[in-house]
Amino acid sequence: MAFTSALNQLSESNQVAFELIADLDECFIIGFANLDQQHLETLKTWERVFTGTPLEQSLADAIAAITANEFVDQHFAVLATVRGSIQGSLFDTLQSQVKNLLGRCLTTSPFGSTPIAEVEFAYEATEVPNNLKVLLASVRHWLMEIALVGYARLDTATLIPFLGTLEQIQAEPLLIRQAALLTGYFNELMRNIPAVDSQVIPAYRWVDLWMQAMLGTVRLPILPKSQPITGNLEILGLDLRQHANLVSFTAYGLLNANNQTQFVRLTQSAYKVDAINNEQIWLLFPKAADLLEAFAQNRVLILKDIPLLPTGDLLWQGQGELGQDYNLMERAAKFFAENAGDSLTYCTVVPSDRHPIQLAEPIFLNNYKVVKKDENLILTWGDGGELSIASERISNLSELDLETIAKSIQIFGLLRFNAGKWAIQPLAATIKGKLIYTIYTGKTAAQVISRKDSLKGSVVGILQERSSRLLRKG
Numbered sequence: 001m002a003f004t005s006a007l008n009q010l011s012e013s014n015q016v017a018f019e020l021i022a023d024l025d026e027c028f029i030i031g032f033a034n035l036d037q038q039h040l041e042t043l044k045t046w047e048r049v050f051t052g053t054p055l056e057q058s059l060a061d062a063i064a065a066i067t068a069n070e071f072v073d074q075h076f077a078v079l080a081t082v083r084g085s086i087q088g089s090l091f092d093t094l095q096s097q098v099k100n101l102l103g104r105c106l107t108t109s110p111f112g113s114t115p116i117a118e119v120e121f122a123y124e125a126t127e128v129p130n131n132l133k134v135l136l137a138s139v140r141h142w143l144m145e146i147a148l149v150g151y152a153r154l155d156t157a158t159l160i161p162f163l164g165t166l167e168q169i170q171a172e173p174l175l176i177r178q179a180a181l182l183t184g185y186f187n188e189l190m191r192n193i194p195a196v197d198s199q200v201i202p203a204y205r206w207v208d209l210w211m212q213a214m215l216g217t218v219r220l221p222i223l224p225k226s227q228p229i230t231g232n233l234e235i236l237g238l239d240l241r242q243h244a245n246l247v248s249f250t251a252y253g254l255l256n257a258n259n260q261t262q263f264v265r266l267t268q269s270a271y272k273v274d275a276i277n278n279e280q281i282w283l284l285f286p287k288a289a290d291l292l293e294a295f296a297q298n299r300v301l302i303l304k305d306i307p308l309l310p311t312g313d314l315l316w317q318g319q320g321e322l323g324q325d326y327n328l329m330e331r332a333a334k335f336f337a338e339n340a341g342d343s344l345t346y347c348t349v350v351p352s353d354r355h356p357i358q359l360a361e362p363i364f365l366n367n368y369k370v371v372k373k374d375e376n377l378i379l380t381w382g383d384g385g386e387l388s389i390a391s392e393r394i395s396n397l398s399e400l401d402l403e404t405i406a407k408s409i410q411i412f413g414l415l416r417f418n419a420g421k422w423a424i425q426p427l428a429a430t431i432k433g434k435l436i437y438t439i440y441t442g443k444t445a446a447q448v449i450s451r452k453d454s455l456k457g458s459v460v461g462i463l464q465e466r467s468s469r470l471l472r473k474g
Contacts, residue, residue, distance in 0.1 A: 003101035004385030031150025076427035080214035088354035215466035231257025237427025238442035296446035308434035312347030332412035
């Protein structure tokens with residue numbers, strides 16, 4: 001395919017932006033209480049980059065205070081904001097690049113194209129209940145402590161005191177997003193510190209998590225206004241993600257409503273424990289039974305008055321009616337092949353979430369050969385270029401494993417950007433053997449939920465029964 005040859009050719013400005021981020025992340029490794037002259041020069045470089053922007057004065061004040069060893073959590077919130085703004089700019093330029101290569105129009109965001117760098121930094125701008133303000137202030141202070149100590153020197157003594165605050169955050173419905181992020185971040189740090197070798201610290205990832213956690217303390221997320229919509233949904237793929245304490249899936253599909261077709265998302269999340277680590281995770285989503293059944297059968301899901309956000313996110317309400325069959329791969333090929341030509345409205349991302357890791361461009365691929373290179377699978381088109389399989393994004397609970405992908409002749413998935421390059425995350429694949437068939441992540445999920453007595457004897461069922469007993473005793 002022609003687009004793959006040019007896909008991983010980063011522009012000079014993008015390369016500079018990634019280098020700028022890497023230099024700042026070194027400060028997080030060594031710790032802001034231990035900066036040397038080179039690190040201070042890095043901060044000055046960031047100050048120059050934001051000259052003439054609404055963040056200029058806030059950043060200058062923050063850097064001046066840090067340089068003088070005057071540490072205030074608000075200054076670290078400013079650092080999170082400017083780093084997030086650079087990531088947002090990278091998101092915009094990379095998205096524009098991939099859409100141009102695929103012959104697609106760049107969807108106009110309902111929030112505008114203004115990156116976070118151009119939005120005035122408003123500390124505690126949103127009215128937040130007092131009890132939540134206290135919790136968010138505790139998070140900021142803890143995150144500042146991590147930044148001061150540095151990942152190379154971080155030990156459990158810095159982390160453990162935060163556990164009480166984390167438990168309170170997990171109990172607050174308004175803080176569910178922060179709770180999911182902080183829980184994963186806390187547990188990942190606990191598993192990997194103290195660091196034996198600073199060279200193996202995943203600085204980019206850990207500072208990203210730190211940044212998002214810090215930005216989450218500045219203001220609570222504001223849900224855009226939704227509008228009810230009635231139409232037919234054809235689900236094309238599920239992106240399944242999990243860590244020890246949370247599982248989440250995003251369904252991607254085509255919504256046909258009001259005489260137009262729109263590419264939409266629908267996300268469901270649930271808390272879990274370590275013991276729930278197999279197909280029982282689907283039992284955590286009983287309200288998604290209709291959704292998963294429609295996908296399992298490749299049948300249209302008829303929706304009535306379901307809330308739709310301007311980002312293209314559907315807010316699932318638990319009910320839908322099964323309609324006629326559709327061919328998943330035929331629909332994917334029609335709308336998402338290179339230069340497909342069909343007009344389509346795509347999902348967008350709010351400015352505060354714009355980050356290269358959030359890029360998820362739907363794509364249909366065929367006429368490739370699958371080769372193995374350094375333990376990785378590569379799709380190759382000969383002189384037409386090649387594209388890696390984003391194996392790290394394939395859930396170990398997915399029916400679509402690498403062995404299956406190696407036998408595929410067609411793939412529908414998401415173009416993802418990570419570690420400086422693009423790769424494909426397969427969501428569905430056509431396999432050719434004695435028979436030609438399609439396999440996809442979540443294909444058997446409906447069977448797990450609908451199975452008679454599915455909860456009986458399962459970890460989920462046992463935990464629900466125990467919690468019910470505790471509530472009755474209380």
